[in-house]
Amino acid sequence: MVGKTLTELKPVRSEGSSRVGPRMDLDRRTFLQVLGSGLLITVVEAPTQAQPSGGRVSGTILARLYLNEDGTFTALSGKVEEGQGPRTELTEAAAEELGVALDQVHLIMADTDQVPDDGITAGSRTTPINVPEMRRAAAAARELLQQLAAEQWRVDATMLKVEDGVIQNPSTGQTMSYRDLVRTRDVVPVLSRRIPSDVALRPVEQWKVLGKPTARPNVRDLVTGTHRYPSDIVRPQMLYGAVLRPPSFGAELKSIDLTAVEAMDEVKIVRDGSFVGFAAPSSFLAARAARAAAAAARWQEKPQEVSHRTVHSYLIDHAERERARPDERGSVEDGMAQAQKTLAASYTLAYIQHAPMEPRAAVAEWNGDKLTVWVGCDGPFRARSHLSEELGIPSESIRVIVPDMGGGFGGKHTSEVALEAARIARAVGKPVWMRWTREEEFTWAYFRPAAVIECRGGLGADHSIVAWDFSNINGGRAGIDTPYDIPNARITSIRSDSPLRQGSYRCLGATGSNFARESFMDVLAAASSSDPLWNGEELLRGGLRRGVHRPTYRKDQSARGLSGVRVRSDPESGQPARSSPGLCQHGSRRRPLRRDRIRKRQDPERNVCPLPGAEVSRSAQDRPATGQQYEYPVRGCGRDSDSGHRACHRQRRLRLDGGSTAFHADQRGGFAQRLSQARRASATLSTSFTCTQAPGVRANVKPSVDLSSAPTSFETWEYCDAYPDRFTTLGHPTSSSCQLDYRHSGRRDLGRMPARLD
Amino acid sequence: MDVTIHFNVNDSAREVTTDRQRRLLDVLREDLGLTGSRFGCGEGQCGACTVLIDGKTTRSCITPIGSVEGKSVTTIEGLAPTGTLHPVQQAFLDKGAMQCGYCTSGMIMSTVALLERNPDPSDAEIVTALNGNLCRCNGYARIIDAVRHAARIARS
Numbered sequence: 076m077v078g079k080t081l082t083e084l085k086p087v088r089s090e091g092s093s094r095v096g097p098r099m100d101l102d103r104r105t106f107l108q109v110l111g112s113g114l115l116i117t118v119v120e121a122p123t124q125a126q127p128s129g130g131r132v133s134g135t136i137l138a139r140l141y142l143n144e145d146g147t148f149t150a151l152s153g154k155v156e157e158g159q160g161p162r163t164e165l166t167e168a169a170a171e172e173l174g175v176a177l178d179q180v181h182l183i184m185a186d187t188d189q190v191p192d193d194g195i196t197a198g199s200r201t202t203p204i205n206v207p208e209m210r211r212a213a214a215a216a217r218e219l220l221q222q223l224a225a226e227q228w229r230v231d232a233t234m235l236k237v238e239d240g241v242i243q244n245p246s247t248g249q250t251m252s253y254r255d256l257v258r259t260r261d262v263v264p265v266l267s268r269r270i271p272s273d274v275a276l277r278p279v280e281q282w283k284v285l286g287k288p289t290a291r292p293n294v295r296d297l298v299t300g301t302h303r304y305p306s307d308i309v310r311p312q313m314l315y316g317a318v319l320r321p322p323s324f325g326a327e328l329k330s331i332d333l334t335a336v337e338a339m340d341e342v343k344i345v346r347d348g349s350f351v352g353f354a355a356p357s358s359f360l361a362a363r364a365a366r367a368a369a370a371a372a373r374w375q376e377k378p379q380e381v382s383h384r385t386v387h388s389y390l391i392d393h394a395e396r397e398r399a400r401p402d403e404r405g406s407v408e409d410g411m412a413q414a415q416k417t418l419a420a421s422y423t424l425a426y427i428q429h430a431p432m433e434p435r436a437a438v439a440e441w442n443g444d445k446l447t448v449w450v451g452c453d454g455p456f457r458a459r460s461h462l463s464e465e466l467g468i469p470s471e472s473i474r475v476i477v478p479d480m481g482g483g484f485g486g487k488h489t490s491e492v493a494l495e496a497a498r499i500a501r502a503v504g505k506p507v508w509m510r511w512t513r514e515e516e517f518t519w520a521y522f523r524p525a526a527v528i529e530c531r532g533g534l535g536a537d538h539s540i541v542a543w544d545f546s547n548i549n550g551g552r553a554g555i556d557t558p559y560d561i562p563n564a565r566i567t568s569i570r571s572d573s574p575l576r577q578g579s580y581r582c583l584g585a586t587g588s589n590f591a592r593e594s595f596m597d598v599l600a601a602a603s604s605s606d607p608l609w610n611g612e613e614l615l616r617g618g619l620r621r622g623v624h625r626p627t628y629r630k631d632q633s634a635r636g637l638s639g640v641r642v643r644s645d646p647e648s649g650q651p652a653r654s655s656p657g658l659c660q661h662g663s664r665r666r667p668l669r670r671d672r673i674r675k676r677q678d679p680e681r682n683v684c685p686l687p688g689a690e691v692s693r694s695a696q697d698r699p700a701t702g703q704q705y706e707y708p709v710r711g712c713g714r715d716s717d718s719g720h721r722a723c724h725r726q727r728r729l730r731l732d733g734g735s736t737a738f739h740a741d742q743r744g745g746f747a748q749r750l751s752q753a754r755r756a757s758a759t760l761s762t763s764f765t766c767t768q769a770p771g772v773r774a775n776v777k778p779s780v781d782l783s784s785a786p787t788s789f790e791t792w793e794y795c796d797a798y799p800d801r802f803t804t805l806g807h808p809t810s811s812s813c814q815l816d817y818r819h820s821g822r823r824d825l826g827r828m829p830a831r832l833d
Numbered sequence: 834m835d836v837t838i839h840f841n842v843n844d845s846a847r848e849v850t851t852d853r854q855r856r857l858l859d860v861l862r863e864d865l866g867l868t869g870s871r872f873g874c875g876e877g878q879c880g881a882c883t884v885l886i887d888g889k890t891t892r893s894c895i896t897p898i899g900s901v902e903g904k905s906v907t908t909i910e911g912l913a914p915t916g917t918l919h920p921v922q923q924a925f926l927d928k929g930a931m932q933c934g935y936c937t938s939g940m941i942m943s944t945v946a947l948l949e950r951n952p953d954p955s956d957a958e959i960v961t962a963l964n965g966n967l968c969r970c971n972g973y974a975r976i977i978d979a980v981r982h983a984a985r986i987a988r989s
Contacts (some may be wrong), residue, residue, distance in 0.1 A: 158933025158970045290929055297934035298922040300909030304935060307868035315863070327949020357863050359855045432873050432881055432935040432969045481871070481935030482969050513874045 136192050136219070136266045139212035140169060146240060146254025148173060148216075149179045150209060153193030154201050155185040155453055156479040157431075159489070161201045163291045168206045169479070171285040172213035172277055174237030177252070182292065183453045185477035195454035195488060197579060207276075215274045224251050227260075293479065293696035304481050305451035306436035307585035310506035313438065314343070316499045317361035319351035319368045320515065324575075325377035332371040336364045352499040354507055362512075381574040387423045387527045393572035394527075402696040406467070407531075410542025410563030414533025418599060421529045422591035423495040424550060426522035426575050428458045433481025434516050439496035445495055446473045451480035465494055466501070485579035486520055514576045523580030524573060526550030528591035532599045533563075540599055547588055549573060554585025557592055840901045843911025848887070853899030857891075858882045860898045861908060869909035869938050873967070880966030883939035884908050890946045892965075909938040912945065921945050924983030925976075928963050932970035944980050948987055954980070 097807040104734050140150050156162040166182045173180070181190050185196075190320040193205055217237055228249055235244055242251045256262065279286065296302035321328070330351040336344055336353065342364045345352040351372075351408070353364040381389045411417055435448035446468065452458050455475040480487070500507035511519070527551045533542030543564040546554050550570040556566050582770035640780040837850040839883065842865060861867040861884070863870035870893055874879030880937050884893045885907040893906075912919035918926065921944045931937045938940045947954055947962040954962065969974060 158931075158935075233878065288929075289903075290926060291931075291934075292930070294926050294934075295918075296938050297931055298925045298941065300867075300938045302934065303868065304871070306872065309864075309866070309868070357851075358859055359852060430969060432879065432933065432967065433871065434873075471974055480933065482933040484969070508873065513876065642926065713933070 077102065094663075099159070127191045131402075133191060134269050135269060136212050136270055137263070139209065139270070140216055141266060142216070142220070142253060142257050142262050143181075144254075144257060146179070146257060148175065148213075148253075150180050150182045150213070151190040152182060152184050152205060152209065153190045153456065154205055155196045155455065155477045155483075155485045157196070157451075157481070158451070159196075159199075159201075160206070160291070161196070162293065162479065163289060164202060164206055164285075165209050166292050167285045167287075167289065168209040169213040171282055171332045172210045173217050173240075173253075175240040177284055177289060179240055184479070185458050187455050187475070188474045190454040194258040195457055197453055197485065197488065199759060210276050211272075211274050212270050214276050215268070215270045216266060218274065220253065220256060220266065222458045223256060223260050223262065223265060224407065229252070291636045303478055304433055304436070305438070305478050306433055306481075306510045308438040308449040308478065308510075309509070310438055310440050310508075313440075313506040314354040314356060314499075314503060315361045316496055316507040316509040317353045317355075317358070317365040317371060318495050318499075318509075319365055319499060320519065321349075321376075322369075322374055323376050323379060325381055327376040328377050329373045331368060331373070333368060335371060338365055339367070345499045347498075351494065352502075354499050354503045354505070358508075359509070359777050383425065385693045386426070386525050386574060389574060390525060390527050390571040392551045395570045399546075399567050399569045401565045403565040404561075407542050407562035407565040409561045411531070411544075412542050413535065415536050416534045417531065418513060418534070418595075419529070419531045421597050422587075424524070424526040424528070424587040424590070426525045426577065428517050428520060428522060428579070429482075429484040429486025430481030430516070431486060432482075432483055434511045434513065435487065435490075435492040436508075436510035437490065437493035437496040438506060438508045439493060439500040441497075441501055441504070444802060445470055446501075447476070448473065448497060449476045449478060449489050450493040450496075451483070452477060452487045452493070453485075454481055454488060454490075457488075458490040458493060461490065462494060462497060466497060484581040485523075488579050489520070489521070496746065521576045521578035524549050524551060525575070526576040526587050528587060530595040532593060534597060534599060545588075545595075547591070549577075550587045554588040565591065675790055801818055805818070836899060838898055838902050838968070840903060841905040843907060844905075849898065851898060853897060855898045856894050857884070857896040857898050857901055857906070858893035861893060861906075863890050867910050871892050871938055872936055872937070873939075878965070878967075879936070880939040880943060880963075881936050883942040883966065885942060885946055887944065888949060888967075893898065907942075907945075909941060911942070919945065921983040922981075924979045924986055926976055928979040928982055930972060930975040930979035932943040932968075934964060934970050936968045936970075940968070940976055944983055947980070948984055952988055953984055956981075 095465040138151070140148055144150055146735055148169060150165065152161070152165050154161045154165070162182055163185060164179050164182075166177060167216050169182070194200075218232070221235050221237060221242055222232045224244075225235055228247070229243060230244060230247075234246060235242055237243070239254050242253070242256070243249070254596045278742045291297070293302060319328075319331075328351070331351065333344055333346070333351075336342060339355075339360065341356050342360055342363075343354045345354065353368070355361040355364060405703045433451060435451060437448055440447045446462065446466070448458070448462065450458060455477050459470050459475045462468075462473050462475070466473075475493075492511055496507045496509040499509070526547055528548070528550060529544075529546045531542070531544040532540055540561045543557055543561040544567075545555065545557065545565070545568040546569055548569045550568075551713060553570045555568055557564060834851050834852065836853045837848060838853070839846065839848050841847065842861070848867065849860055851860060851864065858870055861870055862872075870884055872894060873879035873882040875894050877892035880892070882888050882892055882894040884928070885891065886901060886904050887904075888907075893949060912922055921941050921942075924944075925931065925937060925941055930940070943963050943966050947959070951958060951962075956977060959977050963976065963980070
């Protein structure tokens, strides 16, 4: 009745885009099949349309933009808003080219019945791809509407200009608003034209809307609490859903006695093989039903071979080294042979959850054979396809709407929760709301890949790095290459057999590779000289330490804003071959980090530990000189997070004052500070600090090395040791593991442990 | 066991008959249609569900409805009854102190309570007061800026 069971669902391929590197496919393990994928949805108000929504042909202006009867515009985008700002910038893009104020454009996002398929919202593609697209559509519309006015006035359209929504003829003083125009002329034939590729866009220096700080269009709804996130959607007669979860990965339901649940008033049971769902008039009753069912379920569990303690050796053991294709420049073996000193270190990354503030949530409503789903996900059209496949109904019968949602961070590329809601809703004949609990989030959502990163380096007689060998096992390719100018370098991305379901994560794999590379650079720097290695001034000049690199500043565009950095260059073009420190590394795209702008925008005082609860401190003497002190955290952000990379193309809304992923940046920053202090004191460094940012997430850096003696090998450093008990408790009910997570989360003011309400 | 609870929500008297163990957050959202208080963790640790009970910040996701009998609850929807934004809401708006905005309701409620008891908080006091509110997008600096701004607006 409700299609395939959960165990029969195929893993989704949503995070398997080739752009994100080789390890982003869902893995082969059977437990991955426990969940299928879900979908996402948004709600939008329907504006008064002067043009019908049907028949908008892809590539035409109407597919992207239409003029309403009141002279305002409605713009359409398939992208989703999850806090990264596309609603603002796409609205601005349209307003700018149309020559209207921001409030004259209403943007509809991520509603499969209304908007073009712009693909999944990921990889920071909206700004470089969709903003120019929107600008072209709007510019084409403006030109054509201008022409209509020119025809009416019998003048040359090029003489006219548009300001504040009014077409003007400067020579005659004649004016006509868009509102007048749409009332006197049929604009549909004109706007049905294709968007020319050579349409002229408004030059940056003439921008009036774009590039200006502005509030998010729906900011008022956010501060008044009236915005409806996916989990806030309410439909008439809606029931609240819950699903019975296995006690461990790969467990199969052997039998279940649902007598106790059947005895519950108002609770409906949806049973299909291993899939057991519940619908009730309140989330409380639905959860109670799921708990009662869990208590009465017998499972065939699989032994959990891998724990958090063994996962990294497991990844190493299952590394497919023979299939890896290293990218090698020069000869690492020769370089190592020439080196006066060689060092090696390995770094590990734990599986971590994205932990958006809003859990995965959906509402599904059937109307006959037609399904409407509101869901928090990154790809509405992908969700629609997946629902179609799993539910056995045509895509055309499904409408997926993604309301502006409460964060995703790469974790909502799939939409399992929508599928679950849709199945229960179909069975019970009423709209069904589903929202995963934090426990479900931390257990059943896909993880950022765990990884082992092996580094080897060779130092020459002149303290330069002569050999660099960097292998990332299971972490993906993003940010894997070194930006430093090293004559013999080998970069290898190696697949392994991920024991957990893994997928995209903000900044993709770049966080891990950047962490390992820069940490190992610290190691090499420490080993190369007896001088204090961490000199703020030098750090500011490019993140390189005396004795390791001799700065040779390349004054080229991609290195703009950087100084003292020797960037590896392409021998033929002389241009930097890849990224340089501070350049964003994100998949195959690298964009320059505009440090010059970042410097202007940041308030120095606020770089000190922006995270409440983070125990990162910085003493006055550690601070670089005024005017330069941004570099430190920016350096961290630029390399270790997507905030630097966002900054590249969204300067006006720099988030670096908060450090969008200061989670990573500050771990590096905090560690570096302590490293610096330890070096000055010639002390043994042994520190750990926590950075609490999401429920249950603990970030932990535990180096324990004596850098003053310049050792030649290092213990593995743990990074992001979130969920220390995750694996060890997989065999137990998820609630206990969740509590353990919190207990280890390092927060000092947790108060009492969660009250179990039942 | 269902019980009838009388309490005040945003200055209006409400009565609900429900299981006394249900959390206040669910009653607000599902029974009273006040979805502005958000569910983040369900365990009182993220602050997205923060409401004021008799003026004190409370995690509505770990507050059984049975415990609010006779009390007065203020949610984000109760801050601007006339449509004019509360100074704290205005400050968050002015400073763009949100990214996804899911934590914003809780941040604002915690700030309202803070400024009630301390109209001129230091940065350290702001951080302490908001320490139980998580923002996963990590917009803390702007949030702190907004709280400072709110204090200025409220004082002026």
